[in-house]
Amino acid sequence: MKKLKVAFSTLGCRMNHFESSAIEEEFENRGYILSEFTDKADIYVINTCTVTNDADRTSRKTIRQAKRRNPDAVVVATGCYAQVSPEELSKMEEVDLVIGNSHKTAVLEIVEQYINEKRRDKIFIDNIFRKNDFETFQISTFYEGSRPILKVQEGCNSFCSFCIIPFARGKVRSAPVQQIVQQAEILVDRGFKEIVLTGTQLSQFGYDHQKGFLSDLLEELIKIDGLYRIRLSSMGINEIDDRLLDMITTEEKIAPHFHLSLQSGDDKVLKDMKRNYTVSQYESVVNEIVKRRPDTAIGTDLITGFPTEDKRAFENTVKVVRDIPFAYIHVFTYSLRKGTYAEKLGDRVNPQEKKRRTQIIRQISEEKNRFFREKYLGKELEVLVISEKEGKKIGLTGNYIHIKFDSDKPVNSITKVILTGVGQERENNTGKEI
Template sequence: MKKLKVAFSTLGCRMNHFETSAMEEQFENRGYTLSDFSDVADIYIVNTCTVTNDADRTSRKTLRQAKRKNPDAVVVATGCYAQVSPEQLSQMEEVDLVIGNSHKTAVLEIVEQYINEKREDKVFLDNIFRKSQFETFFISTFYEGARPILKVQEGCNSFCSFCIIPFARGKVRSAPISQIVQQVKVLVDRGFKEIVLTGTQLSQFGYDHREGYLYDLLKELIKIKGLYRIRLSSMGINEIDDRLLGLITSEEKIAPHFHLSLQSGDDNVLKDMKRDYTTFQYEKVVTEIIKRRPETAIGTDIITGFPTEDEKAFENSRRFVESIPFAYMHVFTYSKREGTSATKFGDPVHPQEKKRRTYIMREISKKKSLNFRKRYLGKELEALIIGEKGGEKIGLTGNYIHIKFSSEKPVNSITTVKLTGIGEEREENTGKEIAG
């Protein structure tokens, strides 16, 4: 029997990439041949994104491209767009199957059933979160160089006014702590030194069960012998209580690198965004982290051009981010998204003004990134070798400084590097390995 070729295309966030990796493994284990999306395949699976209207358009374009490559192929739309707007995708003549996030773990079985039945009609699973509790959850592991990234949580309970993600991902579901501990032990036994924990909103881990929260999970993980470092993905400051704050600022196994999403530095805009904290509260948490662990890299997200962000609000936001010791900022331009409560405000900020504000914030980010790394120029830093490029090793410090240097040590080794040069971009720093 001919081995069917399956090709994947992944759009959007890291979560989608993690889940695509898990689906690829499922298909490969069942005997399918993994193919590049640019090649002719029997099955095309597009893991869609719906975070903006542009993401929707890109998802549709990718689905059409798949059918053009092979008109006889089964074209599958899954992911967030498939979850939020299954009817819209089902109307595309190029799409055969629409499978939302709530059934993403069953994509293989659904595709096989569709092929075996030789269905000629359109099939879509209407599973938007209002009709489904998204009860299925599975840990997935995505490898970024020498670092396994472990998705341990899915969904978000916050419902910020600009965000479609709770509708696309559902409410919080978390993996059992015992299951995560076992998976990390397996990875450590395989020789991995750093584990990255991620989720849709990692700091809401455990909100769905009584096993414990992120604090309890971390307390179990730091007990694992041979585990060098745990790195945490994005967290919300209003979910960092005193226990968690104390742990992440005192435990050496937890990397001093925390991504704390801000979105705006103006209190009125934060209120309209339904962010549930003030700039004072945000600054208080960051100040306490830096006070307890001065080497910490703090990253954040900023949105420019939110409908209620007038010029005064933008200036408040600009001044606030300049006052916070960020190591980097991810800056996004607001895009009106149907289905979110922010649409009631309209979209009054002119596109050119949005572009100007985004440019200003990104220039601030560049300056802050350079200043943060310059603090360590000439200093010796412990780094994990996470890759190799152009004959040089790439090291990553606990506080998220990437360093290129010469070394005979293999990838996944820990070494000491003296930072000798700072580049404009994050990956352009240079160093010299210290013998020992």
């Protein structure tokens, strides 16, 4: 029997890319041949994004490209756009199967059933999220180079006015603490030293069953012998209680690198965004973290051009981001998202002004990131060797500084280096092994 070729195209966030990797592995293990998306394949899987209207358009464009490459191929649309707007996608003549996030783990089985039954009618799977019972969520393991990433939570219980994600990913579902610990122990036994915990909104871990919160999970993970470092993905300051704050600022195994989304430096805009905190509350949490653990790298997200961000509001944001000790800033230009509360506010900031504001914040981010790295020039730093590139080892510090250096140490080993040079880009730093 001819082996079928399957090709993937993944749009949007890292979570989508992790999940695509897992689905690819399932197809490969079942005997399918993985092909490049630009090649002619028998099956195309497009893992869509719906974070903005532009993302929807890109998803549709990618779907059409697949069908043009092979009109006889089975074209599958999965991911967030497929979850939020399955009827819209099913109207596209190029789509054969629409499978939302609620059934993403069953993509292979659904595709095989479709092929075996020789179906050529259009199908979209009823995208109803499973009951929010923690036992229904299974932990997933992905790999970013030598670092395993454990997806321990899915969904978000916050409904920010600009965000479609709670509709695309559903409410919070968390894996059981003991299951995560067991998986982490297996990874450590395999020689991995750093584990990254991730989720749609990691700091809401445990909110579905009101026990075993993030601090409880961390308390168990730090007990694992041989686990050198735990890195946390994005968190919300509203969910950082006193216990979690104490833990992330005192436990050496927890990397001093925290991504805490701000989104705006103006209280009125934050209120319109339904962020449920003020600028001063945000600053208080960040300053307390840095006070207790001075080597911490704080990253954040900002949106420019939100409908109610007038000139004064943006000036407030510029002042705030200059004052807060950020190590880096991810800046996004606001794009109206159909189905969100903010859609009612319209799109009031003209595109050129949005672009100007985005460029200003990006420039500040570059300056602050370089300043953060330069503080460590000439200092001895402990790094985990995470990869090798062009004959150089790449080490990663706890506070997320990448360093290139000469060494005979293997990947997943720990060593010490002196930071000797800071590059224009944050990955282009050089060091000397001690």
